[in-house]
Amino acid sequence: MNNPFESTGRVKTSLNSQKYIASDEIATIVFLAQKLGKPLLTEGPAGVGKTELAKAIAGATGRELIRLQCYEGLDESKALYEWEYSKQLLYTQLLCDKLNDTLGKADSLSEAADKLAQEEDVFFSSRFLLQRPLLKAILCDQPTVLLIDEIDRADAEFEAFLLEVLSDFQVSVPELGTLTAKHRPFVVLTSNNTRELSEALKRRCLYLFIDYPTLQEELAVVRLKVPDLNPKLAQQAVEFVQKLRNAEMRKSPSISETLDWANALVALNAKSLDKQTLEDTLSVLVKHEADLQKAKRQLMAPPPGRGKPDEYGRFSGN
Amino acid sequence: MESRILQLIAALRASGVRVSLAESAEAFSAVDLMGIQHREHFRLSLRTTLIKDARDLPVFDKLFPLFFGNGEPPMMGGNPTDDMTPEEAQMLADALREFAQSLRQRMQRLMNGEQLSKQELEQLGQMVGLNQTDDLRYQEWMAQRMMRALAFPEVREALRELMEQLQQMGMSKERVDQMREMIQQNMQGLEQQIKQFAGERIAENLSEQPPGDNLDNLMNRPFHALADDEKKILQREVKRLAAALRTRIALRQKRAKSGQLDPKLTIRASLKYHGVPMEIKYRNRIRKPKIVVICDISTSMRFCSELMLSFLFALQGQIRKTHAFAFINHLESISEDFSGSDADQAVASVLWRMPSGHYNTDLGWSLDNFNNDYLDTLNGQTTLIIVGDGRNNYNDPRLDIFSLMTRRAARTIWLNPEPPVMWHGDSDMPKYAPLCNNVLKVGNLKELASAVDQLLSA
Numbered sequence: 224m225n226n227p228f229e230s231t232g233r234v235k236t237s238l239n240s241q242k243y244i245a246s247d248e249i250a251t252i253v254f255l256a257q258k259l260g261k262p263l264l265t266e267g268p269a270g271v272g273k274t275e276l277a278k279a280i281a282g283a284t285g286r287e288l289i290r291l292q293c294y295e296g297l298d299e300s301k302a303l304y305e306w307e308y309s310k311q312l313l314y315t316q317l318l319c320d321k322l323n324d325t326l327g328k329a330d331s332l333s334e335a336a337d338k339l340a341q342e343e344d345v346f347f348s349s350r351f352l353l354q355r356p357l358l359k360a361i362l363c364d365q366p367t368v369l370l371i372d373e374i375d376r377a378d379a380e381f382e383a384f385l386l387e388v389l390s391d392f393q394v395s396v397p398e399l400g401t402l403t404a405k406h407r408p409f410v411v412l413t414s415n416n417t418r419e420l421s422e423a424l425k426r427r428c429l430y431l432f433i434d435y436p437t438l439q440e441e442l443a444v445v446r447l448k449v450p451d452l453n454p455k456l457a458q459q460a461v462e463f464v465q466k467l468r469n470a471e472m473r474k475s476p477s478i479s480e481t482l483d484w485a486n487a488l489v490a491l492n493a494k495s496l497d498k499q500t501l502e503d504t505l506s507v508l509v510k511h512e513a514d515l516q517k518a519k520r521q522l523m524a525p526p527p528g529r530g531k532p533d534e535y536g537r538f539s540g541n
Numbered sequence: 542m543e544s545r546i547l548q549l550i551a552a553l554r555a556s557g558v559r560v561s562l563a564e565s566a567e568a569f570s571a572v573d574l575m576g577i578q579h580r581e582h583f584r585l586s587l588r589t590t591l592i593k594d595a596r597d598l599p600v601f602d603k604l605f606p607l608f609f610g611n612g613e614p615p616m617m618g619g620n621p622t623d624d625m626t627p628e629e630a631q632m633l634a635d636a637l638r639e640f641a642q643s644l645r646q647r648m649q650r651l652m653n654g655e656q657l658s659k660q661e662l663e664q665l666g667q668m669v670g671l672n673q674t675d676d677l678r679y680q681e682w683m684a685q686r687m688m689r690a691l692a693f694p695e696v697r698e699a700l701r702e703l704m705e706q707l708q709q710m711g712m713s714k715e716r717v718d719q720m721r722e723m724i725q726q727n728m729q730g731l732e733q734q735i736k737q738f739a740g741e742r743i744a745e746n747l748s749e750q751p752p753g754d755n756l757d758n759l760m761n762r763p764f765h766a767l768a769d770d771e772k773k774i775l776q777r778e779v780k781r782l783a784a785a786l787r788t789r790i791a792l793r794q795k796r797a798k799s800g801q802l803d804p805k806l807t808i809r810a811s812l813k814y815h816g817v818p819m820e821i822k823y824r825n826r827i828r829k830p831k832i833v834v835i836c837d838i839s840t841s842m843r844f845c846s847e848l849m850l851s852f853l854f855a856l857q858g859q860i861r862k863t864h865a866f867a868f869i870n871h872l873e874s875i876s877e878d879f880s881g882s883d884a885d886q887a888v889a890s891v892l893w894r895m896p897s898g899h900y901n902t903d904l905g906w907s908l909d910n911f912n913n914d915y916l917d918t919l920n921g922q923t924t925l926i927i928v929g930d931g932r933n934n935y936n937d938p939r940l941d942i943f944s945l946m947t948r949r950a951a952r953t954i955w956l957n958p959e960p961p962v963m964w965h966g967d968s969d970m971p972k973y974a975p976l977c978n979n980v981l982k983v984g985n986l987k988e989l990a991s992a993v994d995q996l997l998s999a
Contacts, residue, residue, distance in 0.1 A: 231582065251575070251585045258574050259567070266595055308812035315815075379787060416595070419784050419855075425593035426561050432595045 227283050228257050234283075243272070243279035244443050252431045253280065262389055262410035264428035269415050270477030271433045274372055277411040281368040286409070289363070290370045291356040293377035299384060303394060304358045307351045314346070347398040357388055358402070366406035374424075375414040382421055389427060436478060438465050444478060449485040459496050460485060464508065467518055473511045484508040542577065543569070549608045550591065551748035555675075556604065557777060558597045564590055583609075603677065607744040610737070629712060636706045647696050648703065652720075654727045662738045665690055671739060675746040683743070684736040691735075693728075700724060763984045764844045764958060772844060775986055779848055782990050783855030789994070830996070831922050833864045833950070835872070835911070837929030838895060839902045845958055845983065847888045849928050852993050854879045854887070864918045867891055868907035874915065902932060904969070905939040912942045916949070924996065925950035927977075930959050931970035938969040940976070947976045955980045956992055 227237040234257075235250040245253070253276075256263040265273045281288035291302055315322075325342065329335035354362065360369040374382065388394065392404035412428060414420060436444065442461045445452065452460075461481065468475045476484075487507045493500045501519070509515045550565050571586035584605055592601050637645055657665075666672065669686040704717050806822035813819070834853060836846035846867070853863055867875045873895060878887040919925060925946060947953040955977045957970060964970040974980050983989045 247581060248585055251582055252589045255571055255574065255586055255589060259570060261567070264593070306813075308809075312812065312815075379784075419780060421784065422559065422561075422781075426563055428593070429567075429589045430593045431589060432598060 227285075228254060230254070237283040238276075238279050241279040241282040242447055243275060244440060244447060245276075245279075246436075246440065249276065249431065249433070252429060256429045257409060259429070260407055262412055262428045263431060264412045264414065264420075264425065265431045265433055266414045266416050267433035268435065268475070268477055270479040271435060272478055273413040273433055274370065276433075277368060277370040277372075277413070280409060280411065281370075284366075284368065284409070287363065287365060287367045288370060289356050289360045289367050289408070290372060292372045293374050293381070295376060295378060297377045297381055301355060302357050302381070302384075303355050303388075304396060305353045305355065306347075307353045311346055311351050314351075349399065352396070352399070358394060360408045361388075361392055361394060361402060361404040363408075364405065367408045369408040369410045371410065371412045373415060374412045375417045375420060379421065382424055386423055386427065435468055435475070438462065441465070441478060441481060445481060445485050448482050449489060451489045452485050453494075456488060456493065456495065457485065460488065463496065466521075467509070470517065470521060472509070472514045472517070474509075474514065476508045480508050480510075545608055546572065546587070548745060548748040549587070549604060552604050552608070552744050553591060553597075553600065555747045556600050556677075557774060558592065558594075558600055560591055564593075580609075604744055607737075607740040629716070632707060632710050632712055636703055636710060644692070644695060644699050647692065648700060651696065651700070651724055651727050651731070654723075654730075656734055657731065662735070665735075666738070666742055671742050672746065674743050675749075677740070677743055677747070680736065680740045680743055683739040684732070687735050687739060688732060691731075693732075697728070764848075764986075775848065776851065778986065779851050780855060782986075783852055786852075786990065786994055787856055830860055830924050831862045831920075832860055832924050832926060832996075833866070833918050834926040834928065835866045835868065835907075837869070837902065837904070838867045838892065839869045841932075842929055842958070843892070845956075845989070846928050847892075848986065848989055849926075849956065849983075849993075850875075850879070850888055852989065856993070864915070866911065866915065867895060868902075868904065868910075869895055870901045870903045870906065872907040872910035872915075902934055903936045904929065904931070904933045905937040908939045908942045908946070912945070916946070919946060919949040921949075921951055923950045925953045926956065926996070927953070928956045928983075930957055930968065931955075931964070931973055932967050933969045935967050938972055940972055943973060944976050947978075952979070953977045954992075954996060956983045956989075958982070958984045960984075 228234050231247070231250045231254045234254045235245050235247070238245040238250065238253075253263065255261075265276060267273060277290075278288060280286075322339075322342075326335045326338055329338055352358075356369070360367050371385070374385075377385075389410060392407055393401055395401040435441075438461060441464070442457060445457050445461055446454070449457070464476055464481045464484070484504060484507045487504045488500070491500065491504065493504075505515060505518060509518050546568065547565075550560050550568070553560055568587055568590040571590045572583065575582045575586045577583045587605070588598070588601055592598055637648065665687045666683075668690050669683060671683050671687070674683060700721075704721055707720075708714065708717050801824040803822045803824040807818055807820070810820040810822055811818040832853065834849070836842075836850060838846050850865060853860070853865070863876065863879075865875045865879065866872050875887075875891045878891050953976065955973065957980060959968070959970070960982050961970075961974075964974075970980075981988070981992045981995070983992050
């Protein structure tokens with residue numbers, strides 16, 4: 224059996240083949256998570272490729288990716304399973320005659336009830352069970368990658384429920400009994416850190432913090448994902464983005480925005496980062512009006528040292 | 542190796558990182574798996590299993606090299622006497638003879654590029670009291686003291702003289718420069734060695750410290766008796782308390798049902814029973830409170846207000862709307878500052894904008910500001926919270942405005958760090974108190990936490 228994740232080096236190359244550039248850190252921790260069979264909790268600013276990592280892992284291992292997007296108010300029936308009532312009802316209606324046939328031959332009421340009880344299983348079989356992502360990951364015949372995206376958006380109660388599932392990968396459905404996972408899914412949780420996760424959840428996971436990439440890393444990503452961009456322009460663009468990140472911004476541009484921008488530059492057939500091109504495309508990179516102004520000024524007039532740019536910051540605060 | 546890892550874990554705990562038993566066990570199995578040959582892999586396997594919070598990463602990055610070295614031996618420049626001609630060596634020996642015995646030995650060792658032995662370091666450490674230190678901030682200072690004990694400044698001076706002498710005796714300039722260069726490097730190497738040793742020793746002392754020291758004590762300590770670093774610990778604790786409170790309040794809000802029928806849910810539930818409504822479902826009553834909080838952030842009240850604000854904004858999800866105001870001599874809306882997620886930073890930015898003066902608290906005037914600009918934030922669903930000691934520096938308390946505010950708000954709660962027996966002097970508390978629904982004494986974190994809990998339980 225050819226396991227693409229048998230050493231950290233292999234992890235790195237196989238993630239690379241999925242067009243995901245993994246640093247040594249990421250590769251080592253992914254390798255550990257897989258070996259120890261622990262969920263992997265990734266945190267970091269939005270758009271640095273946390274979700275992308277899960278996709279790349281799924282791609283590299285050839286597993287199916289099952290994604291559970293969290294939001295406020297997410298509950299068990301949306302995440303785990305639900306009985307499909309309408310289908311059950313429809314079947315009951317359609318099978319009415321057949322039921323009459325079966326029950327009609329009964330002499331007494333109790334005999335009819337017994338007969339009905341024998342058929343009961345038909346209506347509470349997995350045929351009518353609507354599988355939601357968690358159950359799907361547990362019941363899947365093949366090993367899967369389960370991505371629980373933006374766990375910080377779900378409520379604290381859902382987090383507690385998730386703990387049970389993640390610790391032993393089994394679920395009990397009252398009508399069917401306990402369902403246990405055939406294969407332990409590789410679980411990746413992502414969080415944008417909008418709220419503190421519970422200690423208990425963190426304790427069960429391995430922790431990976433993905434920060435903004437360095438210049439070289441980001442350049443490599445851009446070259447890989449947007450191969451049409453001319454290398455010199457790519458270099459300039461990434462340098463510019465890195466510079467923006469150092470400036471105080473309401474929302475710093477992340478890799479996904481860099482890539483969008485790179486694509487925009489290719490689409491516009493830009494030859495160099497001149498003033499006009501920037502004016503046209505900057506809004507792809509920077510999403511706040513205040514940031515846009517700031518970025519423009521910083522670029523048009525190279526930093527005049529300290530002092531002047533502050534004036535703006537002071538007024539934008541209120 | 543195992544005991545070294547355990548020491549690291551203990552030091553992490555002593556620095557305020559929460560590491561559970563399960564996590565330390567996890568760290569060992571990770572290390573088993575990855576081996577210890579590859580330093581970076583070893584570091585990462587410890588980090589990913591022990592540290593679960595981005596804020597704790599710097600602590601780990603600081604402590605790890607102290608326990609497991611930073612991977613490279615200190616730089617030693619080499620021995621300048623190696624490739625000397627006999628005449629040059631003779632010159633050096635002559636020049637050296639000019640210095641006192643002890644200084645001469647030191648210089649000789651420096652020139653040979655020898656490192657200090659473990660024993661010597663140990664001795665030095667004892668001399669400067671390194672064994673009693675368990676705070677990493679003293680690392681630099683301790684290293685400085687050890688270097689002084691080694692007479693570094695004198696040696697440096699002596700070396701300079703030596704070089705001059707050698708030049709006078711006729712050694713070529715580049716030769717002297719080359720020698721100076723090497724000696725400089727040797728000196729830096731020694732400095733690094735000493736610094737590393739001091740750090741290691743402090744970290745070891747740190748790991749021997751009992752973990753989680755007196756957090757309970759801190760929670761009961763009055764706000765004004767807290768030292769700065771203790772306040773930091775408490776800020777962390779507030780986060781944890783807030784998380785616990787949040788779960789509790791969320792559950793309470795979830796379970797609170799009103800009598801109102803929810804037809805949609807009921808019909809859905811009745812499908813199970815062939816359309817017969819066997820299970821009646823009720824509508825969720827969302828009673829998330831709306832809060833207007835007015836905080837005194839003058840010097841005396843600052844910390845209490847800070848904690849209160851961190852609390853309120855950590856509980857953002859359980860509150861429908863919060864309007865926050867701060868005052869010293871006038872009132873300002875500070876809700877904007879909290880739009881981000883980090884309450885610490887927000888509090889700092891508010892405090893930076895409104896520096897406190899000297900005895901200039903003026904609640905009356907601040908209430909007047911509120912009356913003019915923000916009175917519409919108060920309505921029948923709002924809880925008005927005032928955090929302050931009611932000490933008004935004999936200004937007009939403006940009871941008229943305050944009573945108008947309390948009448949507009951659903952409830953008024955006053956959080957005061959002072960007990961009623963101390964309400965005299967310039968305290969206007971006796972006048973304000975009858976107008977409030979509730980006056981709670983919050984002198985320490987424990988009282989504050991229970992006050993917040995009460996506030997959200999109604």
